[in-house]
Amino acid sequence: MTDEQVSSPAEPLRVGVLGARGRMGAEVCKAVDAASDLELVATVDQGDDLTAVSDAGAQVVVDFTTPDVVMGNLQWCVERGIHAVVGTTGFTEQRLEQVRGWLAAKPGVGAVIAPNFGIGAVLMMQFAARAARHFESVEIIEQHHPRKLDAPSGTATHTARQIARARAEAGLGPVPDATKDEVAGARGADIDGVRVHAVRATGLVAHQEVLFGTTGETLTIRHDSYDRVSFMPGVLLAVRAVPDRPGLTLGLDPLLG
């Protein structure tokens, strides 16, 4: 075998992390550092300059910041041709349309935006969407640590929308409910006709139950993240995939096969 025939290992993919000192960002930094095919080249948090990312030649950025700043970060990355993997919550349909616009102006650039990178959580959402057509009643109970800034969670909002879509496709009417709210909020938030209840308690990380009911039976689909390490396989999957996925990928489902 000549020297030319000896295949050299591919260069590691250069990754920058935004929100690097946060709960998720710090875990992502550890996971990227530990992966031999990835190189952590930039870590940016509140008060740091984003140009650290471009100066370091990052090819992919992972964003776990806050709903207030994520849109600015994402636009900055896309305009510079840097692929993005985004776990930060707060993506309304209007925001997603804006992102699609930025990506359309930069063909070849990809963004994966996922409300939940936990493989079990993705399956929980898929199972819930599948069950939805068979049950007249449904409610979502999400439970998180008390330092979470938003409610309901991005996962719960996404699950509710998927369930509402499945119900509409199946021709189901509104969820039956004769209750009068004696105290505002007692019946939770209404997302596309699905009630969502948000619980916050010390000791929790990220948990969700979807409770379905029909005559004589209920079905509960539950997922628990006990540790933020649970999100890392999904994050790394998206980091590796995004350079080959121009445009917007919503959720982890298309990457799981």
Ligand SMILES: NC(=O)C1=CN([C@@H]2O[C@H](COP(=O)(O)OP(=O)(O)OC[C@H]3O[C@@H](n4cnc5c(N)ncnc54)[C@H](OP(=O)(O)O)[C@@H]3O)[C@@H](O)[C@H]2O)C=CC1
């Ligand atoms: N998709 C998924 O699988 C998951 C999504 N999430 C979501 O990820 C987001 C982050 O969660 P979590 O890590 O718990 O939150 P944290 O508050 O622990 O982390 C957010 C970090 O972003 C920093 N930050 C704020 N502004 C900027 C900025 N302009 N540039 C760079 N960094 C900035 C914060 O700094 P400072 O504290 O100084 O403000 C903080 O260090 C939330 O929206 C959460 O819902 C969480 C878990 C899983």
Ligand SMILES: O=C(O)C1=N[C@H](C(=O)O)C[C@H](O)C1
């Ligand atoms: O803030 C969190 O912790 C989480 N946020 C995401 C959400 O809002 O759905 C994902 C997971 O639930 C953890």
